[in-house]
Amino acid sequence: SAYCLATYRSFDEKADFHKKATSIAVGLTVGSWTELPEAQKAQMEKHLGKVISVEVHEPAPGEAASSRYADITIAYPDVNFSRDIPALLVTVFGKLSMDGKIRLIDLSFSSDFLSGFSGPKFGMQGVRDLLGVHDRPLLMSIFKSVVGYELLALREQFYLQAAGGVDLIKDDEILFENPLTPLEKRIEICLEAAEQATQLTGQKLLYAVNLTGSTSKLAAQAKKAIAAGANALLFNVLAYGFDVLHELSSDPEITIPIMAHPALAGATYPSPHYGISPSVLLGKLMRLAGADLVLFPSPYGSVVMPREENLAIKHVLLTKNLHQDYAYNASSDAILKLAASFPVPSAGIHPGLVPHILRDFGSDVIVNAGGGIHGHRMGTIAGGHAFRQAIDATLQGISLRDYAQTHPELQSAIDTWGTPE
Numbered sequence: 001s002a003y004c005l006a007t008y009r010s011f012d013e014k015a016d017f018h019k020k021a022t023s024i025a026v027g028l029t030v031g032s033w034t035e036l037p038e039a040q041k042a043q044m045e046k047h048l049g050k051v052i053s054v055e056v057h058e059p060a061p062g063e064a065a066s067s068r069y070a071d072i073t074i075a076y077p078d079v080n081f082s083r084d085i086p087a088l089l090v091t092v093f094g095k096l097s098m099d100g101k102i103r104l105i106d107l108s109f110s111s112d113f114l115s116g117f118s119g120p121k122f123g124m125q126g127v128r129d130l131l132g133v134h135d136r137p138l139l140m141s142i143f144k145s146v147v148g149y150e151l152l153a154l155r156e157q158f159y160l161q162a163a164g165g166v167d168l169i170k171d172d173e174i175l176f177e178n179p180l181t182p183l184e185k186r187i188e189i190c191l192e193a194a195e196q197a198t199q200l201t202g203q204k205l206l207y208a209v210n211l212t213g214s215t216s217k218l219a220a221q222a223k224k225a226i227a228a229g230a231n232a233l234l235f236n237v238l239a240y241g242f243d244v245l246h247e248l249s250s251d252p253e254i255t256i257p258i259m260a261h262p263a264l265a266g267a268t269y270p271s272p273h274y275g276i277s278p279s280v281l282l283g284k285l286m287r288l289a290g291a292d293l294v295l296f297p298s299p300y301g302s303v304v305m306p307r308e309e310n311l312a313i314k315h316v317l318l319t320k321n322l323h324q325d326y327a328y329n330a331s332s333d334a335i336l337k338l339a340a341s342f343p344v345p346s347a348g349i350h351p352g353l354v355p356h357i358l359r360d361f362g363s364d365v366i367v368n369a370g371g372g373i374h375g376h377r378m379g380t381i382a383g384g385h386a387f388r389q390a391i392d393a394t395l396q397g398i399s400l401r402d403y404a405q406t407h408p409e410l411q412s413a414i415d416t417w418g419t420p421e
């Protein structure tokens with residue numbers, strides 16, 4: 001049979017980690033092993049978890065005993081669970097997530113398990129194709145201060161963002177269905193504004209409207225949005241669960257890209273001793289569940305995630321396949337290639353940070369900002385221009401300060417937020 005692999009980082013001052021690994025492998029699969037009669041063992045073997053590796057890290061001299069840990073990899077027979085993310089997560093980290101200082105730091109999937117997932121419907125390439133932009137990073141802006149606003153105010157704010165040359169505009173994740181700006185109306189006025197802006201910029205534009213409401217109505221709500229002309233969806237995945245994203249992304253009638261927002265991720269990824277690593281939570285699982293674009297805190301903004309974690313997310317969102325061809329995964333010929341998801345490092349991004357973003361992510365990235373656009377001293381349109389100028393300069397290998405000498409919007413952004421260069 002084939003296996004899904006989970007790697008944990010377990011902290012314990014004196015545990016026998018090999019013993020612990022065996023108890024995890026048995027406890028989360030067949031329950032008990034040594035006491036079983038031989039006849040039963042033969043029958044249960046295919047359900048038995050296997051310890052793949054245990055790497056113990058003893059504290060260095062002078063280091064606290066509490067820093068002792070082991071990285072433990074366990075192979076779980078995929079015959080033990082159904083082809084859905086809840087089944088996998090409950091198997092590999094359900095009860096175990098509550099059992100002391102232990103963190104899920106990696107997951108890899110058997111081809112059989114992956115066969116249950118078609119991944120992102122558009123992915124990075126598909127989003128680029130929709131916009132007709134293949135030669136540079138994309139630029140996205142975020143509505144700011146939307147709650148309590150009337151349609152006209154929203155329309156105006158949308159137009160100013162679009163006129164600044166952004167490629168995508170997203171609702172803020174805290175904008176829900178409300179009497180002032182109901183979904184269909186919001187879509188109508190924003191797409192009108194988009195058309196008006198396109199006459200100025202010549203650019204196409206995606207507007208990711210926030211898909212909200214009760215889970216049972218989400219698919220219908222998405223189709224209502226599409227009927228109203230929506231061309232992208234924003235979705236607060238973690239508040240609903242990965243399986244809801246999977247349902248939406250695999251629905252053939254949902255024919256527009258889905259943008260995954262990381263809201264609530266901070267409840268799970270930050271601790272080094274507990275929870276789930278960002279590359280799993282905001283990387284592999286988002287792509288597996290079918291997110292076309294994935295937002296996550298950048299290493300340099302206001303809500304910060306360590307740079308190595310950002311780079312790990314980038315890797316798993318873009319890598320050619322999520323299948324780990326392991327000795328235990330017999331069918332290596334059916335390696336599936338899920339479409340790559342667009343990385344969107346976010347929060348506190350301003351034009352001065354563009355060189356860092358392109359250094360870390362290259363061109364396959366979406367530069368995303370709310371305050372960094374609306375907070376521009378010369379106004380929102382200038383905010384978009386400043387970002388486009390920063391991207392152009394960086395792609396040409398010109399320093400922002402030099403480029404700013406002939407580009408006032410960029411100069412003004414540097415005056416306000418500086419640039420680490």
Ligand SMILES: CCCC(=O)/C(O)=C/OP(=O)(O)O
Pocket residue numbers: 142172173262295296297302303346347348349368369370371372
């Ligand atoms: C990581 C999510 C970022 C987000 O939702 C958001 O609204 C960012 O806004 P700014 O920090 O760019 O103003």
Ligand SMILES: [Mg+2]
Pocket residue numbers: 142172173174
């Ligand atoms: Mg937001």
